[in-house]
Structures are given as structure tokens and as C-alpha cells.
Amino acid sequence: MPLPVTPPNIRAVTLKIDDQDLSAREDETIIEVCRENKIAIPSLCYLDGLSVWGGCRLCMIEIAGQGRLAAACSTRVAEGMEVRTNTERLQRYRRTIVEMLFAERNHVCSVCVSNGHCELQTMGQSCGVDHVRVPYRQTPYPVDSSHEMFRLDHNRCILCTRCVRVCDEIEGAHTWDVMGRGSDCRVITDLALPWGQSETCTSCGKCVQVCPTGALVKQGTSAGEMVKDQHFLPILARRRHAQ
Amino acid sequence: MSRTVTIEPVTRIEGHARITLQLGDGGGVEDAKFHLTQFRGFEKFCEGRPYREMPALTARTCGICPVSHLLASNKACDHLLSVSIPPTAEKLRRIMNLAQLTQSHALSFFHLSSPDLLMGWDSDPVSRNIFGVMRQYPDLAKDGIRLRQIGQSIIETLGGKKIHPTWVVPGGVSEPLSQDKRDAILKLLPEGLEIAKRTYDFFKTLVPKFKDEADHFGTMPTLFFSLVTPKGNLEHYDGVLRVKDAKGNILEDMVPPWEYERLIGEAVEDYSYMKFPYFKAQGYPKGIYRVGPLARLNNANACGTPYADVALAEFHMLQESGPIASSFHYHYARLVEIIYAIEMIERLLKDPTILDTRVRARARSNRSEGIGVAEAPRGTLMHHYRIDDDGLITWVDLVIATGHNNLAMNQSIRQVADAYVDGNDLQEGMLNRVEAVIRCYDPCLSCASHAFGQMPLTIELKDASGRVVDTMTRG
Numbered sequence: 122m123p124l125p126v127t128p129p130n131i132r133a134v135t136l137k138i139d140d141q142d143l144s145a146r147e148d149e150t151i152i153e154v155c156r157e158n159k160i161a162i163p164s165l166c167y168l169d170g171l172s173v174w175g176g177c178r179l180c181m182i183e184i185a186g187q188g189r190l191a192a193a194c195s196t197r198v199a200e201g202m203e204v205r206t207n208t209e210r211l212q213r214y215r216r217t218i219v220e221m222l223f224a225e226r227n228h229v230c231s232v233c234v235s236n237g238h239c240e241l242q243t244m245g246q247s248c249g250v251d252h253v254r255v256p257y258r259q260t261p262y263p264v265d266s267s268h269e270m271f272r273l274d275h276n277r278c279i280l281c282t283r284c285v286r287v288c289d290e291i292e293g294a295h296t297w298d299v300m301g302r303g304s305d306c307r308v309i310t311d312l313a314l315p316w317g318q319s320e321t322c323t324s325c326g327k328c329v330q331v332c333p334t335g336a337l338v339k340q341g342t343s344a345g346e347m348v349k350d351q352h353f354l355p356i357l358a359r360r361r362h363a364q
Numbered sequence: 365m366s367r368t369v370t371i372e373p374v375t376r377i378e379g380h381a382r383i384t385l386q387l388g389d390g391g392g393v394e395d396a397k398f399h400l401t402q403f404r405g406f407e408k409f410c411e412g413r414p415y416r417e418m419p420a421l422t423a424r425t426c427g428i429c430p431v432s433h434l435l436a437s438n439k440a441c442d443h444l445l446s447v448s449i450p451p452t453a454e455k456l457r458r459i460m461n462l463a464q465l466t467q468s469h470a471l472s473f474f475h476l477s478s479p480d481l482l483m484g485w486d487s488d489p490v491s492r493n494i495f496g497v498m499r500q501y502p503d504l505a506k507d508g509i510r511l512r513q514i515g516q517s518i519i520e521t522l523g524g525k526k527i528h529p530t531w532v533v534p535g536g537v538s539e540p541l542s543q544d545k546r547d548a549i550l551k552l553l554p555e556g557l558e559i560a561k562r563t564y565d566f567f568k569t570l571v572p573k574f575k576d577e578a579d580h581f582g583t584m585p586t587l588f589f590s591l592v593t594p595k596g597n598l599e600h601y602d603g604v605l606r607v608k609d610a611k612g613n614i615l616e617d618m619v620p621p622w623e624y625e626r627l628i629g630e631a632v633e634d635y636s637y638m639k640f641p642y643f644k645a646q647g648y649p650k651g652i653y654r655v656g657p658l659a660r661l662n663n664a665n666a667c668g669t670p671y672a673d674v675a676l677a678e679f680h681m682l683q684e685s686g687p688i689a690s691s692f693h694y695h696y697a698r699l700v701e702i703i704y705a706i707e708m709i710e711r712l713l714k715d716p717t718i719l720d721t722r723v724r725a726r727a728r729s730n731r732s733e734g735i736g737v738a739e740a741p742r743g744t745l746m747h748h749y750r751i752d753d754d755g756l757i758t759w760v761d762l763v764i765a766t767g768h769n770n771l772a773m774n775q776s777i778r779q780v781a782d783a784y785v786d787g788n789d790l791q792e793g794m795l796n797r798v799e800a801v802i803r804c805y806d807p808c809l810s811c812a813s814h815a816f817g818q819m820p821l822t823i824e825l826k827d828a829s830g831r832v833v834d835t836m837t838r839g
Binding site: 231234236263264265266274341343344 | 412413414416417419420421424528530533534538726728754755756
């Protein structure tokens with residue numbers, strides 16, 4: 122199957138990221154350029170192969186001449202742009218965001234099936250979250266264990282919407298969606314039916330594999346046993362584009 | 365004038381507690397109570413969680429005996445799955461349980477109780493602790509630390525972590541044992557057995573010196589409750605329930621663990637967060653029974669390993685006839701069990717099937733109620749769960765080893781207080797004996813209350829009107 126070819130009218134731009142002179146296609150986002158050049162930018166909602174959501178705000182960067190921070194996943198490169206990806210201010214903001222994610226719901230890592238294989242946990246470690254400075258909300262959220270193969274634990278969901286996007290954009294089922302506002306916001310299957318009663322779910326498990334935490338997991342796993350594999354995603358995404 | 369003495373916190377135990385002694389006008393003890401002052405709520409907050417999370421969740425009840433909770437919980441989950449786990453997985457689980465028994469008993473004997481036994485009940489409390497033992501009995505202290513390390517190392521080798529390993533899973537264990545790991549564990553055992561035998565021989569020489577304590581430290585007629593093998597031998601992982609009375613008559617035998625509710629009920633008192641289990645046939649509070657090393661050895665016909673069987677025979681000689689009645693001899697029983705545990709670990713590791721790779725049965729939940737029972741270091745531990753059709757927990761009952769001994773501990777402190785406490789001339793050593801009888805049971809109060817907070821305990825002295833007139837707090 123042929124792979125997509127870069128359109129001929131796309132121009133190259135030059136920019137600086139963390140004092141490195143780089144060139145990129147003008148249709149690329151900053152996070153794409155960073156990842157191509159092995160410049161680490163944290164993110165929990167961005168995933169190569171899915172559309173951009175820009176919800177987690179962990180990939181915020183500083184652009185010279187702009188007072189406001191920008192999200193690297195949803196900001197395109199521009200000629201002469203100067204970007205900082207890891208300043209003290211950014212580190213402080215990122216740590217606070219991760220702390221708020223931990224405080225909002227009930228991420229009890231020690232008993233989680235994703236313990237040791239969780240992107241949120243790894244993010245906490247890399248951001249230096251040794252404690253959470255904001256009060257925990259400690260609001261109980263339900264667990265949907267009605268699906269024969271998979272389980273949804275809202276307590277561990279960070280609303281990154283990767284499940285919603287992969288189901289819509291890659292599997293084409295659009296089983297997942299988002300309901301509610303603020304802290305009542307939830308991912309739902311079909312029209313808020315229990316997952317096991319969903320008529321659109323194909324049980325492909327893509328949502329489980331892209332979920333960064335222990336919110337979506339396989340049934341039958343015990344603490345620390347849920348290891349996710351996301352390698353399929355860019356391959357499938359390229360093939361979808363090629364069709 | 366009558367008074368109440370409060371000992372708070374009780375020291376060198378696992379968890380927080382307080383003892384109150386009510387003294388009459390003449391200075392004699394009129395009442396004694398053991399109060400558990402923590403609350404945790406495990407049984408409640410587990411509701412709504414997937415049952416497969418329960419082993420890791422309930423293991424957090426305790427940092428000393430997490431393996432016991434892990435095993436009881438996984439056995440309850442096995443019951444929910446309705447599977448028989450592969451025989452090799454059962455043997456591996458047994459090894460981990462015995463390793464934990466070794467380290468926990470070593471902690472109780474060497475770190476928590478040996479200061480009283482070696483330095484005396486009335487010695488200076490400033491040095492009456494493990495550091496004092498290190499100074500005055502360095503070889504014994506090293507033995508204790510090493511024995512505990514051996515138990516912990518076996519747990520770590522098997523489960524990847526010393527505390528809160530997650531290697532035991534519903535249906536078996538997550539990984540088979542490799543030859544390297546088996547050999548590494550086998551190498552540790554000769555030294556462990558040597559320490560256990562040496563300590564046992566040393567303690568035997570001490571026992572005659574404690575005749576008075578043996579006569580007054582919870583020396584009372586109670587029932588004894590434990591698991592035994594179907595042949596009636598010492599058992600820590602599976603088997604059937606046996607209840608023996610103070611004269612040695614077997615009241616209940618060959619009772620499947622999932623019928624435990626037929627045997628015991630749980631009462632609640634407003635002065636403690638710990639429940640008061642009792643033997644149903646005799647009612648509350650008459651149905652007092654003891655669990656743990658003393659009960660296990662009293663109930664067992666034999667241990668089934670060479671050195672431990674010799675030690676068991678010597679244990680039975682501590683008294684002319686019948687089950688050993690004194691709770692002081694929990695210490696003795698603990699040392700016998702350490703010998704047994706190390707011998708049994710070696711036997712299991714040398715089993716030709718121990719390296720089999722089939723160690724996990726897989727299934728979904730096939731029933732709505734699961735019960736898992738195992739012997740924790742402190743006694744019989746029961747996990748009882750109910751789940752809904754989706755496998756989410758709807759109800760939990762954790763009957764904790766220390767809880768079984770609650771009535772016995774209350775009766776024991778009364779007995780010790782009667783024998784040693786003089787309200788007219790209160791001495792620290794008297795109160796230390798009251799604490800020491802609690803230490804005989806090696807209570808784990810964090811487990812027993814499913815509770816909050818830090819460790820220690822207090823003794824309160826109240827007058828007849830209930831006014832606190834003296835308090836001793838240590839921690």
C-alpha cells in the first residue's frame with residue numbers, strides 16, 4: 122500500500138528550539154519537530170497517529186516575543202521562531218498540572234493494574250512530584266466493569282480523550298464520547314450506556330492500548346500487570362491516510 | 365480513693381492502643397480494658413472496586429504481614445473464580461507465607477519482646493529496647509536482624525519486593541520460580557535454621573526463670589482455633605478449621621474454611637475499634653478463644669518436619685497435660701514455628717515440581733461470594749467478599765488474626781494487673797508487665813482495626829467515678 126507523499130507546495134522553515142538551529146516543514150507542529158529531533162516535550166493527550174486535542178497542557182512552551190505560553194502540539198512552526206521547551210517556569214507549571222491531575226481523581230498507584238507502566242505515573246516522576254500541594258478532591262467515581270474483555274475506571278481517567286479519538290479516527294466506531302462539564306466530565310460509551318451494552322463497540326481494544334493510565338484496562342489483570350502497546354497506532358494511521 | 369491508670373501508647377506493638385486499669389478504693393484492680401484507638405475503614409472503601417484489585421488493596425492493611433493479606437485475599441479471589449490453582453503455584457505461595465512467618469516472628473521475638481525477656485520487666489525503660497539488646501547481647505541482636513533479613517530476602521526473591529509484592533495473583537502466581545532463584549533461597553536456609561535452633565535452645569534455658577510470668581500472663585482456660593491439615597498437623601496456608609477446648613477436647617474439626625461463619629460471630633464494644641470475635645456455640649463473651657502460634661501448636665498433632673517435631677514435643681512438656689494454657693508461651697511457640705517454617709521451605713524448594721512453569725489458572729468470576737482463609741503469623745486470617753455480576757465488590761468482611769485474640773487479650777491484662785499492679789504504689793515495671801502480656805500475642809492493631817494513625821499505647825488510672833488520676837504515655 123503506498124504511503125502518503127509530502128505535497129510539493131509545502132515550504133521548509135528554519136527555527137530555533139532550545140538554541141538548536143532546526144529546519145522543518147511549515148505544516149508541522151512544534152511537538153512533531155521536537156520529537157523528530159529528540160527534544161523531550163511531555164504530553165499526556167498527544168499521540169502520534171491521532172488528531173490534536175491540546176487538552177493536557179503539559180506540552181506548553183515559550184516562544185520568543187509572545188507573552189503567552191503556547192501548546193507545542195497545536196502550534197505550527199514559523200520562520201525565525203525561537204522556542205524554549207524546558208524553562209524553570211515551564212517546569213513549575215508542568216508539575217502543578219500533574220499534581221492537579223492526581224488531586225482531581227483517585228489515582229492510587231500502588232494498587233493499580235497499570236502501576237509501573239503508567240504514563241501519568243512516569244510524568245509525575247519526571248516532573249519531580251514527590252507530593253501533591255493541592256488538596257485531593259477525594260470524590261468517588263464509578264467503575265464500569267460490564268464489558269467482557271475490558272474495564273473502565275473513571276477514578277483513573279484524566280480526560281485526555283485518546284480513547285475517543287482512536288475509536289473515531291482509527292477504528293471508525295465512535296463508541297466513545299465525552300459527557301458533562303468540569304469535574305463531572307466523563308468519557309462515555311454510546312449514549313452513556315454501560316460499556317458492556319454498547320452496540321457500536323467492536324471490542325478491538327485500541328482505546329485500552331492508547332489510554333495513558335489505568336482508566337481503561339483489560340479484565341483479568343492484577344496490580345502492575347497491565348502493559349500497553351501503542352506501536353500499532355502510527356502504522357495504522359499512515360495506512361488510513363494512504364487510503 | 366479509686367483511680368484509673370492509663371497506659372498510652374502501648375509500646376513495642378504494631379499499631380496504636382491504650383490500656384485502662386480501673387482501681388478500687390483499696391488500690392486493687394477492678395477492671396482492665398484494652399482499647400484499640402485507630403480507625404481505617406478498609407471494609408467500606410473497598411466497596412465498588414474490582415475484585416482483582418483486592419489482593420493489592422488489602423495487603424496495604426499492613427506492612428508487617430502484607431503477604432498474609434495477599435494470600436487470604438487471593439484465596440478469596442480463587443474462590444470467586446472457582447478454580448483449583450496449579451499445584452506448583454500452591455507450593456510457591458506456601459513458601460512465601462512461611463518466609464513471612466519467619467520474618468514476622470523474628471520481629472516479634474527479637475525486636476519487640478526480647479528486651480523484656482533479657483533485661484527484665486523492671487529494667488530501665490530507656491535501654492529496654494532493641495538498641496539496648498544490641499549493646500548487651502550483640503550476637504542475639506545480630507541473629508534477630510539476620511533471621512528477619514532471610515525471611516524478607518525470600519519474599520523479595522519470589523515476589524520482587526520485600527513489602528507488598530504483587531506476585532501472588534488470583535489463580536496462582538504471576539511468574540514461575542527460576543532455578544537461579546531457587547538456588548539463591550536454598551543457600552540462605554542453613555544459616556536461618558542454625559539461628560532458629562540456636563535461639564530456641566537459648567530461650568529454653570530462660571523459660572524456667574519466668575515461671576511466675578508463665579503462671580499469670582494470660583494463663584486461662586480458653587478455646588484454641590486454627591487451621592490444621594486434613595490429618596490434623598500444623599498448617600499455615602490451607603487445610604481445615606479445628607477448635608479445641610482448654611482440656612484438649614476437639615469441639616470442631618475438619619470444618620471447611622468457607623464455613624467459618626458457622627463457628628464464629630463478631631461482637632462490637634463501644635470502647636474499642638477492634639471487633640470481638642467469639643465462638644458461637646458458647647455465645648458472647650463466654651466463647652473466648654485464642655489463635656496464633658500457641659493455638660496452632662496446641663491444635664496440631666504434629667509439625668511434620670524433624671526439628672520442629674522435637675521442639676513441639678518439648679513445647680507440650682511445658683505443662684503436665686492438655687493444651688498449653690499460658691499466653692506467655694506464645695514466645696516459645698513462635699520459635700518452634702520459625703524452625704518449622706525454614707525446614708518446610710527447604711522441603712518445598714527441593715520438590716521436583718517446584719520449577720514447573722504452569723503456575724496460573726485463568727478464569728472469570730464464577731460465583732458471587734468468595735472466602736479465603738490462611739494462617740497469618742498472628743493467627744487465622746479471613747477475607748470474605750461479595751461481588752456483583754460485573755465483578756465489583758459489594759461487601760467485605762475481614763476477620764483479622766489479632767481480632768480473634770481480643771477477648772483473650774482483655775482477660776490477660778486483667779490477670780496481669782491483678783497479679784502485679786498495686787494502685788497504692790504504682791511502678792513502671794508493673795505497667796510494663798501489663799504491656800508485655802499484650803506483646804505475647806504480637807498484636808497487629810493496624811490490621812485489626814483496618815485503622816489510621818501512628819503506633820503506640822497508653823495506661824490510664826481512673827478513680828471510682830471515672831476520673832483520670834494518672835496516665836503513663838510512651839511511644
